[in-house]
Amino acid sequence: MDRKILHIDMNSFYASVELLTRPDLRDKPVVVGGDESLRHGIVLAKNEIAKAFGIKTAETLYLARQKAPHLVVLPPHHELYHEYSQRAQAIYREYSERVQPFGPDEAWLDVSHRPESGEALAAEIKARVRGELGLTVSVGVSWNKTFAKMGSDHRKPDAITLITRENYKDILWQKPVDEFLFVGAATAARLQQLGIRTVGDLAAADPEQLSKILGKNAWSLVFNARGEDDSPVLSEAEQGPPKSIGVSQTTSRDLTKAEAIRDLFTEISGEVAQRMAEQGMRGRTVRIVVRDTNFVTKTRQRSLVTAVTEASDILREAWELYEEHFAGGVPLRLLGITIDQLESRDAAEQMSLDDLLAQTPRSASAAKAANPLVDALLEELQQRFGPEHIRKGYKKDR
Ligand SMILES: [Mg+2]
Known part of the structure; x- marks a missing residue:
């Protein structure tokens, strides 16, 4: 029996x-964007009307305004998105634990366990989200995760698409290969060089041959294109706590100016903080990734004494890493921030030490400033364990 999977x-x-509280703006092109006072704020999200003007996510507000002179720019409210995200998921969980x-x-x-058809459940959930959340x-x-996701992408907004064993070739195999799940711009460029232009071409490819060029990912790409994705939809317990939380953003234009790069890091920090709040996590390693216009990707990271949760703290660390390693380099097309060494925010056994370390410097510059509380703690620990085993500072990887 085929599975019944919704995406x-x-x-x-x-x-x-945002438009829930601003119904007066429904008929106008609207984007959610970075701080308006920032000259190079970027588009985080757009409504359908803004999309029709050709406005793209991650482009500058300046460019977006050129496309739509009457564009309305609203500042982001990440706590609100978090709340709506949770409410939607609560509805979904009434239908499945997966x-x-x-x-x-x-x-x-x-x-799969439900007696109703996938289509009937999709219609019911869609109506509930609209009725209860206004979205x-x-x-x-479909019968697999890959095709279900491609189905949700096929027609929007406010639509249901069935991808069946009868219609998948007609609907999905015609699509350009860069629209296939997990095919990024670099992979798409390589596939096109090999004459693989559509999802159907990918399905017809020899995975053995392709893996020599793309690595082992080629196998799942080809099998997923054939409709043979048998990966399970994981329950919350199976998903476990995330090992890291990361957000990256590619841009349609080269990022050269420091302000533009800082603005994008600002937005990404907000999203990372939101994801960490959703998971109830904090993290002790901040890693940034940058990719330049030649598709060269580099990462730099640092470990912190005090775990970060707030967007402003994440931004500060990410920006210091950027300035230290990449400032003034070649134009960039992707920025990302990942938080590692995640731990639960209510890890109670660490509270007393955390209270002390809350005053510990988080960066090289701050470490130079004296902190009597930490100095006293340090002295005591050195007396107990020997000075070679503990010293003050912050740890920086690589
Ligand atoms: Mg969406």
Whole structure:
């Protein structure tokens, strides 16, 4: 028996949430963007009307305004998106314990155990999200996760697409290969050089040959394109706590100016903080990734004495890493921030030490400043364990 899998995608999520409180703006092009006072703020999300003007996520507000002179720019409210994300997932969990979120606005559901058809459940959930949250969703229904996700992408907003064993070749195999799940720009460029232009071409490719060029990922790409993705929709318990939380953003234009790069890091920090709040986590390693216009990707990271949770702290660490390693380099097309060494925010056994270390310097510059409380603690520990075993400072990897 085939599985029944839904992929639900909340349409223009951030922009739609903002418009709930601003119905007067519904007929206008609206984007959620960085701080308006920042000259190079970027587009985080757009409504359908803004999309029709050709406005793209991650482009500068300046460029977006050139495309739509009457553009309305609203500042982001990450706590609100978090709340709506949780409320949607609570609805989904009434239908299955196998609900696997993919970012704040998407989730897979395995509803194989239910007597209703996938389509009937998709219609019911769609109506509930609209009625209870006021938001529209697109739903893909299929027998595997890959095709369900492609189905939710096929028609939007506010639509249901069934990808069946009868129609998948007609609907999905015509699509350009760069629209296939997990095919990024670099992979798409390589596939096109090999004459693989559509999802159907990918399905027809020899995975053995392809793996010599793309590595072992080639196997899952080809099999997924053939409809043979048998990966399960994971329950919350199976997903476990995340090992790291990361957000990256590619841009349609080269990033050269420091302000533009800092603005994008600002937005990404906000999203990372939101994801960590969703998971109730904090983290002790901050890693940044940058990719330049030649697709060269580099990462740098540092470990922290005090775990970070706030967007402003994440931004400070990320920005220091950037300035230290990459400032003034070649133009960039991707920035990302990942937080590692995650721990639960209510890890109670660490509270007393945390209280002390809350005053510990978080960076090289801050470490030079004296902190009597930490100095006293340090002295005591050195007396107990020997000075070679503990010293003051912050740890920096690589
Ligand atoms: Mg969405």
